[in-house]
Amino acid sequence: MLSVRGLVKAYGERRVLDGIDLDIAEHQVVVLIGASGSGKSTLLRCADLLEEIDDGQIFLDGRDISDPRVDGDVERQAMGMVFQSFNLFPHMTVLGNVTLAPRVVHGVNRRDAAERGRDLLARVGLSDKADAYPDKLSGGQQQRVAIARALAYDPRLLLLDEITSALDPELVGEVLALVRELAEAGRTIVMATHEMGFARQVASTVAFLDGGRIIESGPPEQVLVAPTHERTRQFLRRVTDAGRA
Numbered sequence: 371m372l373s374v375r376g377l378v379k380a381y382g383e384r385r386v387l388d389g390i391d392l393d394i395a396e397h398q399v400v401v402l403i404g405a406s407g408s409g410k411s412t413l414l415r416c417a418d419l420l421e422e423i424d425d426g427q428i429f430l431d432g433r434d435i436s437d438p439r440v441d442g443d444v445e446r447q448a449m450g451m452v453f454q455s456f457n458l459f460p461h462m463t464v465l466g467n468v469t470l471a472p473r474v475v476h477g478v479n480r481r482d483a484a485e486r487g488r489d490l491l492a493r494v495g496l497s498d499k500a501d502a503y504p505d506k507l508s509g510g511q512q513q514r515v516a517i518a519r520a521l522a523y524d525p526r527l528l529l530l531d532e533i534t535s536a537l538d539p540e541l542v543g544e545v546l547a548l549v550r551e552l553a554e555a556g557r558t559i560v561m562a563t564h565e566m567g568f569a570r571q572v573a574s575t576v577a578f579l580d581g582g583r584i585i586e587s588g589p590p591e592q593v594l595v596a597p598t599h600e601r602t603r604q605f606l607r608r609v610t611d612a613g614r615a
């Protein structure tokens with residue numbers, strides 16, 4: 371479905387992504403792991419056409435969406451992105467947040483948008499919060515609203531960037547449970563995360579980034595359990611030690 375070929379992204383002289391090749395098939399969950407600064411967010415932002423790229427191509431269903439003649443705003447509708455900070459509009463209710471883009475960007479009428487919005491909120495377990503304002507919700511609930519909002523266009527691909535790392539530990543589980551449900555329902559997902567247990571259980575493919583390159587990728591039982599590269603082993607040792615500390 372999504373295919374990244376030779377992707378290069380530089381900030382000034384520095385290549386933050388240095389020739390990334392990545393393929394994501396329908397219904398797959400691809401988990402990006404790697405140290406802070408390795409390029410995970412940049413890769414997701416490039417895939418979502420939020421960054422200009424310096425070289426390479428991004429194909430969606432075989433079409434080159436990185437072509438400068440392509441309308442990024444149109445292509446981006448195939449993708450739903452969720453960030454670490456939930457970015458909900460504080461002055462709008464939960465339902466208002468979830469229905470904003472369909473109403474404003476797509477001209478869906480208020481009643482249809484609200485009906486679909488309530489349906490989405492039910493799916494993320496927040497039917498009773500439709501009329502609440504974001505500041506009355508826990509972080510985990512706010513992040514579930516952000517996920518509902520990303521699902522509003524029924525995107526082909528969900529891009530999740532460390533969506534649990536700003537949450538208190540006791541709230542991480544509810545958001546990961548939702549992602550797992552979406553994965554089991556067949557959503558195609560690319561997710562950057564430091565949650566190795568989750569990656570091991572849910573990922574179809576784990577890709578380890580280091581210095582803007584994919585050093586190693588494959589099924590979780592290979593990359594996370596029996597990595598072949600020393601860099602991957604070092605990284606995994608560090609994260610498991612940090613988890614134990």
Ligand SMILES: Nc1ncnc2c1ncn2[C@@H]1O[C@H](COP(=O)(O)OP(=O)(O)OP(=O)(O)O)[C@@H](O)[C@H]1O
Nearest residue numbers: 381386404405406407408409410411412413532562
């Ligand atoms: N707008 C920018 N201008 C200049 N440098 C940037 C910009 N955005 C990111 N970078 C640099 O690109 C590199 C990769 O950043 P990126 O955010 O993709 O890493 P990451 O793997 O997502 O890290 P983290 O785990 O901390 O989220 C970093 O060195 C960062 O400083």
Ligand SMILES: [Mg+2]
Nearest residue numbers: 410411412532
């Ligand atoms: Mg990041």
